[in-house]
Amino acid sequence: MRPFRRTRTHLSTLALSLSLALGAAVLPAAAQAAPDAGQLPPPANAAEARLRELYEAEWLWRQQEFARERIDGRWQAADRLPSVTAGSWARRAAYWKQVLDALDAIPVDQLGPEERINAAVFRASVEANLNGATWRTYEAPFNSDTFFWGGLNPRQPYQSEADWRRFIGRLRDVGRYFDEHIANMEAGLARGWSVPRSSVEGRDKTIEPYTLTSDDNPFLATFANMPVTIKEPLRSQLQAEGRKVVLEHVVPAYSKLLSFMREEYLPRTRTTTAAADLPNGREFYRTQIKEYVTRDMTAKEIHELGLAEVERISREMREVMKRAGFEGSFEEFLQFLRTDPQFYAKTPNELLYYTAWIAKKVDGELKHVIGTLPRYRFTILPVPDDIAPIYTSGRGGLDSCLFNTYDLPQRPLYNLPALVVHECAPGHSFQAALALEAPARPDFRQQTYFSGYGEGWGLYTEWLGTLMGIYQTPYDDFGRLTFEMWRAARLVIDTGLHEYGWTRQQAIDYLSAHTALAPLDIVNEIDRYIAWPGQALAYYIGYKTIRDLRSEAEQALGEAFDQRPFHDTILNLGSVPLPVLEEEVRAFISRQKAAATTD
Incomplete structure (x- = not known):
């Protein structure tokens, strides 16, 4: 997020x-x-x-x-x-x-x-x-x-x-x-x-x-x-x-x-x-697309990519629904997830305790995922009351991760594993801590943030949680897929709203039909896309860039592939435009391949 x-x-x-003006932590690495x-x-x-x-x-x-x-x-x-x-x-x-x-x-x-x-x-x-x-x-x-x-x-x-x-x-x-x-x-x-x-x-x-x-x-x-x-x-x-x-x-x-x-x-x-x-x-x-995506992509290209990814993820979601043993329709499954009491905390502290437990579970896996771990630590806090009704479910930053405890019947627990790895570790808070302790580089590099890089990494860590054992039930995995679908659907919705004349209700209906997000979250998200053209496009395109680079590395290196230096290369680079990220990771792959050949 x-x-x-x-x-x-x-x-x-x-x-x-x-x-910059207010000194607020409005960016993960700000x-x-x-x-x-x-x-x-x-x-x-x-x-x-x-x-x-x-x-x-x-x-x-x-x-x-x-x-x-x-x-x-x-x-x-x-x-x-x-x-x-x-x-x-x-x-x-x-x-x-x-x-x-x-x-x-x-x-x-x-x-x-x-x-x-x-x-x-x-x-x-x-x-x-x-x-x-x-x-x-x-x-x-x-x-x-x-x-x-x-x-x-x-x-x-x-x-x-x-x-x-x-x-x-x-x-x-x-x-x-x-x-x-x-x-x-x-x-x-x-x-x-x-x-x-x-x-x-x-x-x-x-x-x-x-x-x-x-x-x-x-x-x-x-x-x-x-x-x-x-x-x-x-x-x-x-x-x-x-x-x-x-x-x-x-x-x-x-x-x-x-x-x-x-x-x-x-x-x-x-x-x-x-x-x-x-x-x-x-x-x-068009300028907003270029700014947030850091690529020369048209609204049409992005819209079509979104439609293809939505279709792919939809198939995965239905497979997980079957694994959960649910025998009704997909629409009935979404209704079940949105209404069954087993999926919701009864008190704000219960939700916060659950996020803290997930974060500690992640801590035990990080040594297998990242080579260089930061010393700086984050805390977990509730979203302040004055903004909670219109705020997202969670946001991570250098000093803290915020989780929304307002209106608990709209804060499903099955979404929290994906939310924690994205916002806290190894997502935004972790990413910001590494930047804090990064090798010497110019000041502007330390405090520049590109959404494609930062949010792409955050969404990638949600997928990485599948390799870390973070998703323990089919419902947790469906929550992860809901979040992946949410970001893929943004490609369709943002371009739909700002290029193809979609109405607000049309966008709400599209996101409602494809995810298990709570109705309040859906409305808040659509309003954000309306008010902030282009920003929502960065997440999935950045994520797909990193996933594609990992596939390149795995194919080129075979048994010699080690995800820890691969991730260190991305994180040590700091926030960069996506073409720069591709160039540097491919240089890493070439070095690793040469070293493996020499050995």
Whole structure:
């Protein structure tokens, strides 16, 4: 699934405002350490020196633009929020255009292997940022479950005075930040560029808790729960200062935003759903496909691939249904899975305990799957109450995996094994920890995220669970296939919605007919695809790329194939466009084949 993310190939304009700006863990690998530049080997020639100077300068500029500071070796949110005015975005677009022109002038054939990867990643990163700024996607700065007003509150309490003071500084800046977003949204409405109304109705409710002046305000609760590691009298001083800022700055800002959303924005948002209905929308959708898939694929190619994969997975699902001993129809089996009490937790803690047990079961298998294991550990937390009704079932990140305990009759236990391996280990949290501890590479490589790579790996780990003994019953395996089907169906649904004129209900019916996903999840997912064109395509195409590469490796190496170095090659590479991933894995296969021949 999408990480606290979010979203996103590399960070789009929306993702920039939601992750770099806020410091929220909206991407699986978004909050990672960056090694000192001195650890990197010196450039081999003038071309490498020019490239390094370019990407280091752009990255430092980018951090300053989006209010990030280098703190304890990691780029983290500063004591202010970034500017998101139209003028700031125009200035950024002009700068990124200059950067790409300078990059074009560097001869790629003079770069060594590592710098060629750096150049490819850097190009895709800057192109995605320029694309978002050019299309002015900041004029619709939220989607169905990811909001610029969310992610400001930490999921776990800060442990140092400096962190608390930076947090207070950001809260003091919320009013200005929200006003700039409101101005952008007004401009978007004026030119017909907005989020679709059907996919964001009711999202204004997520603002409500932050307008409260009581202790039920999540920000006030955060200060009340300041850890005892902050000693008195400093603890009381910070709590008093934080409470004052929340009541005097934050509550009025959220109250103003809530009024704007209800009285101005939501009533005026577009009633259409397709990206094609935006100004020059078909061209916009083509750029989104390229950004998220990192390949030159047409909507028609993707749609047809999805239809073929849906048919294949459907056959596997029916085979598993027979293995479960169910004698009714496929539709009756789905109804059975969605309604039988044996498949549902009775309390939130029961669901969380079950996820923790699966995660520990995975821990016992990792040594057989991965060669290099990270030291960094994640925790398991429930999705916060204020966003749980419209949030996905789970998301993983560096510090934690979130699992949704809202409306337990729609949270089937048979889906959890696949969800845990995808979100936690060896999926997103594991992936982010390895990136944190990765060999020295440029800062921008440490914190760049491509959905095809990251989500492709996450979905691949779901399949990998079949080799790890994670799915103990036919129902668990059906849950895994439901998740695989879900991602394959996205290829059909996303292109159906944005290229072929599908209605929202048509998309809901298609996903309902092909998966055992709960109705609430299905509606939330369809609304996400409507509000975030193209992003959902990355998952299955990235997954298929990795599965195809594994098949190549197994065929080329035969008995010499070892999945551990194969997986290490993918994970040590870090997040890259899919063509780069293919090139590097094939180079690994060639080296392994040569070594096996020598032996």
